Amino acid sequence: MQxxxxxxxxxxxxxxxxxxxxxxxxxxxxxxxxxKSKYSQFWSDLQDRGFQITYRSPKDTDLSLFLHGEPAYSHxxxxxxxxxxxxxxxxxxxxxxxxxxxxxxxxxxxSEQPVxxxxxxxxxxxxxxxxxxxxxxxxDHFNYDTKSADEKHDVLLLPSPKFSKSETKNFFSVDxxxxxxxxxxxxxxxxxxxxxxxxxxxxxAYTYNPKEEGELEDVFATGSQISLxxxxxxxxxxxxxVLGSAEAMEDKWFDASVQSPGAGKKSEKTGNKEFIRKLSAxxxxxxGVLRVGEIRHYLNEGAQKGASNRTxxxxxxIDPTIYRIKNDVHYSVEVSEWSxxxxxxxxxxxxxxxxxxFSMLSPFHRLNLKPSSSNGVSTTYTAEFxxxxxHGIFNFFVEYRRPFYTNVEEKRTVTVRHFAHxxxxxxxxxxxxxxxxxxxxxxxxGWVAFVALWLYSAPSQPKRDLKASSAGKR
Amino acid sequence: xxxxxxxxxxxxxxxxxxxxxxxxxxxxQSKPSTSSSSSVRNTQDARQIAxxxxxxxxxxxxxxxKLLDAFMVFLMAVGLLQxxxxxxxxxxPFNAFLSGFSATVGQFVLTASLRMQTNAExxxxxxxxxxxxxxxxxxFGSMILHFFCVNFIN
Numbered sequence: 145m146q147x148x149x150x151x152x153x154x155x156x157x158x159x160x161x162x163x164x165x166x167x168x169x170x171x172x173x174x175x176x177x178x179x180k181s182k183y184s185q186f187w188s189d190l191q192d193r194g195f196q197i198t199y200r201s202p203k204d205t206d207l208s209l210f211l212h213g214e215p216a217y218s219h220x221x222x223x224x225x226x227x228x229x230x231x232x233x234x235x236x237x238x239x240x241x242x243x244x245x246x247x248x249x250x251x252x253x254x255s256e257q258p259v260x261x262x263x264x265x266x267x268x269x270x271x272x273x274x275x276x277x278x279x280x281x282x283x284d285h286f287n288y289d290t291k292s293a294d295e296k297h298d299v300l301l302l303p304s305p306k307f308s309k310s311e312t313k314n315f316f317s318v319d320x321x322x323x324x325x326x327x328x329x330x331x332x333x334x335x336x337x338x339x340x341x342x343x344x345x346x347x348x349a350y351t352y353n354p355k356e357e358g359e360l361e362d363v364f365a366t367g368s369q370i371s372l373x374x375x376x377x378x379x380x381x382x383x384x385x386v387l388g389s390a391e392a393m394e395d396k397w398f399d400a401s402v403q404s405p406g407a408g409k410k411s412e413k414t415g416n417k418e419f420i421r422k423l424s425a426x427x428x429x430x431x432g433v434l435r436v437g438e439i440r441h442y443l444n445e446g447a448q449k450g451a452s453n454r455t456x457x458x459x460x461x462i463d464p465t466i467y468r469i470k471n472d473v474h475y476s477v478e479v480s481e482w483s484x485x486x487x488x489x490x491x492x493x494x495x496x497x498x499x500x501x502f503s504m505l506s507p508f509h510r511l512n513l514k515p516s517s518s519n520g521v522s523t524t525y526t527a528e529f530x531x532x533x534x535h536g537i538f539n540f541f542v543e544y545r546r547p548f549y550t551n552v553e554e555k556r557t558v559t560v561r562h563f564a565h566x567x568x569x570x571x572x573x574x575x576x577x578x579x580x581x582x583x584x585x586x587x588x589x590g591w592v593a594f595v596a597l598w599l600y601s602a603p604s605q606p607k608r609d610l611k612a613s614s615a616g617k618r
Numbered sequence: 619x620x621x622x623x624x625x626x627x628x629x630x631x632x633x634x635x636x637x638x639x640x641x642x643x644x645x646x647q648s649k650p651s652t653s654s655s656s657s658v659r660n661t662q663d664a665r666q667i668a669x670x671x672x673x674x675x676x677x678x679x680x681x682x683x684k685l686l687d688a689f690m691v692f693l694m695a696v697g698l699l700q701x702x703x704x705x706x707x708x709x710x711p712f713n714a715f716l717s718g719f720s721a722t723v724g725q726f727v728l729t730a731s732l733r734m735q736t737n738a739e740x741x742x743x744x745x746x747x748x749x750x751x752x753x754x755x756x757x758f759g760s761m762i763l764h765f766f767c768v769n770f771i772n
Contacts, residue, residue: 568772570772571711571713571714571771571772574710574711574714576707576708576710576711576714577710577711577714577715577771579699579700579703579707579718580700580703580711580714580715580717580718580719580771581714581718581771582718583696583697583699583700583718583719583721583722584717584718584721584764584767584768584771586696587693587696587721587722587725587764588721588764590689590692590693590696591689591725591760591764594685594689594729595757597685598682598685598753601681601682601685
């Protein structure tokens with residue numbers, strides 16, 4: 145009874161507090177208390193979304209990301225430090241451990257302060273490269289805000305993020321311009337399934353160091369090569385987002401009015417509030433989190449056919465451990481997606497499919513799973529197929545790794561046996577075998593006739609002789 | 619001593635044991651064999667030779683050996699038909715082909731063994747085995763073969 149009340153209470157608490165699929169504890173690393181008020185709209189937004197925010201300075205001696213070897217927080221937000229580094233509690237190693245244990249990090253950079261080498265070292269581990277020049281800034285002489293940066297051109301105005309692949313789900317689209325003041329450009333390394341650029345610079349942008357005099361030479365990166373917001377999703381689905389401009393989160397830019405250069409351009413409001421909200425929601429596991437519910441597979445032939453639509457479930461054999469080759473098999477998997485507040489049925493983006501592999505070392509089947517039914521929480525994806533003509537230990541394997549979605553990797557191992565000796569069709573069922581069946585019986589009939597003839601045609605004389613002789617001898 | 623020898627001794631002199639097994643052809647044996655051999659020497663006609671061989675076979679072979687030969691020809695025909703069918707129509711129920719074909723082959727081998735053991739000309743080699751014993755073995759072996767084939771064809 146007590147346990148039940150306790151469970152109810154924790155359930156209610158979970159319902160009330162966390163809007164993240166993972167946890168609500170967020171730690172914000174900022175150096176000076178005075179900085180805090182700059183982001184007040186963002187903090188109140190986060191608190192409204194149910195996060196319990198702890199503000200810590202990197203200099204705090206009792207700051208620790210881990211408690212008893214486990215992450216003490218679910219999420220970490222690092223604002224650009226004024227000092228040269230992040231201190232002994234936030235070394236790249238510890239931050240990588242933090243991510244490896246499943247926690248998420250949102251890292252904000254700013255070109256106003258030189259980027260600490262600890263941070264560029266950390267990003268180097270994720271294959272994100274920052275300019276070697278620690279003070280460099282991204283400028284664009286065609287997409288800047290004429291109101292605030294008429295001279296320096298270092299406040300970039302960007303349209304909503306777009307992805308080249310149409311089947312990539314876009315969690316970050318906003319319908320207004322996004323202002324990225326004093327951004328640090330990043331360059332993503334080798335094409336990696338873990339890394340994705342959320343917001344690219346326009347093709348006319350480039351990085352440069354405002355403190356350097358004279359001609360511009362050896363530009364670190366130009367054009368859309370520069371990523372202003374990068375997203376890294378580790379193999380354990382923990383998320384690490386690099387926001388090139390910390391100022392974009394400030395109240396000042398949340399609904400500032402900006403104006404693009406060029407005649408006829410009007411002053412308009414920025415979409416920063418919505419973009420930062422979506423970016424933080426994605427980073428802190430409020431968006432794009434997939435969950436696999438019930439997985440069922442069963443023999444789809446004979447008495448078991450169509451078992452999913454039947455009510456006499458207790459008579460059916462669901463999830464058997466053994467099948468036979470060439471069996472018809474039904475497989476279904478429930479997938480839900482966390483969307484801000486609740487689990488909703490997951491539907492694959494248009495042009496994309498959830499796939500089932502039936503594999504032993506290599507897949508023997510790779511099939512598209514079709515959505516068959518959906519309740520309020522999850523979509524059921526099903527596939528029906530005939531097992532291959534190969535016995536062994538097989539896996540029903542669903543693997544779904546897409547940018548901005550958490551990874552789905554579900555394996556169910558079954559044995560596939562060969563035909564038992566009494567499961568083959570009898571030869572009299574196969575009309576092709578009639579001549580050979582006839583051959584046997586003709587042989588036997590011929591043999592019987594031969595034996596009869598042999599016995600009938602026994603030479604009488606020698607027999608009598610034999611008898612007589614043997615009688616005579618004895 | 620084997621019973622074969624004992625049976626032959628009282629009727630005829632022990633020099634000629636070969637002719638004792640079958641009484642009927644022994645009389646007519648001498649006449650056609652000489653005529654056919656002479657015709658082979660005189661005319662080189664292949665047809666003549668074949669006819670001669672055939673006549674010789676008809677005249678000189680004991681009744682039971684003829685019966686054995688007829689049965690073996692029959693088995694060969696049945697086996698050949700099954701093999702031709704396999705070549706033309708494919709070997710899909712392969713066990714059916716194997717058992718059907720091997721039934722004829724096995725029966726052929728068993729029959730050939732019976733022929734060896736009961737042929738009067740091989741008397742010297744099988745003198746310890748009576749015809750009745752050989753035939754009983756043959757029946758026993760054949761029944762095992764049939765059992766296996768019918769079982770294997772499923």
